[in-house]
Amino acid sequence: MKIDDMRHELAHLGNNAHALAVQILGNVDDAADAVQDAFAQALGRGHQYKPDRGSLRAWFLRIVRNRCIDLLRGRMVESDSTELLSDPAPGPEAITEFAQRDHLLHLALASLAAEQRQIIVLRDYMDLSYGEIAAVLGVAGGTVMSRLHRARVALAKAYREYDEQ
């Protein structure tokens, strides 16, 4: 793929990448930084992308996810903590428009585990195929449906609980 074509495609994927990064990092600005870093990595390693081995979207989102995980590890080192900080759910300020328009759904989504938020966003928001989701998350393709179903059931349950409060 030509570098200009890749730049065009990556710019088009920016918002999806940012949405995923927000679910992992829980912060809009950190997520934007992660996406910027991922752009640099993707453009620097563009020759490693092989279209016959998967979509550019899945390849780039995997880079974004890995960058987010690196940033989370950095946070753990900075805070000198051995506790896992990898589940910072997006706060009310993180997804303002979404939070205002569908507040209960936002709360329900934020209450899920990070892995569940990611798989729901990858499928229901970005419309990735199960194969692409497996590539992004680095899991076996055969486990995507069960993981996704558990996440959706958890989301529906959380939503009902917030709705009843």
Add this chain to the structure above:
Amino acid sequence: MNNRTSNEFHVGELLSGYIDGELTQQNRQRVSQHCEDCERCRQELVALQSMRDRIAASRLSDIGEEAWRETMNDTTVKATRGIGWLLLIGGVLLAFGFAVYEIVTDAAISTMERLIIGGIYGGLLLLFLSVLRQRLIEKKTDKYKDVEI
């Protein structure tokens, strides 16, 4: 894959595969037929589909493609500038090392000349290191570094 409750089978995770169009024809028919008879699975299917539609209709990021394009350009500029600085500093250090080597090994240069040239080079090196150190300290501690003018 199937969940057994009381005396019937439910289709469980196949509901998600059904919603996403990721099932084989056989499993798709199985879910359809099951939901015709099973009120619980039919309701779960509707609830999951509703959640899916609402997530799909939401906007989880609204930065915009043009902004990402500019971000990417900034990234390229930064990377190019970084490589440029690396090449420049590497070249200067090589030239400096080569000059020192020549001065030390060239028998035609007297001790006094070596001292004078050594003083000039040493002074330049100290000044460079001093400025570099100051810049690094400022970069770390400048609280206004992110303020755009």
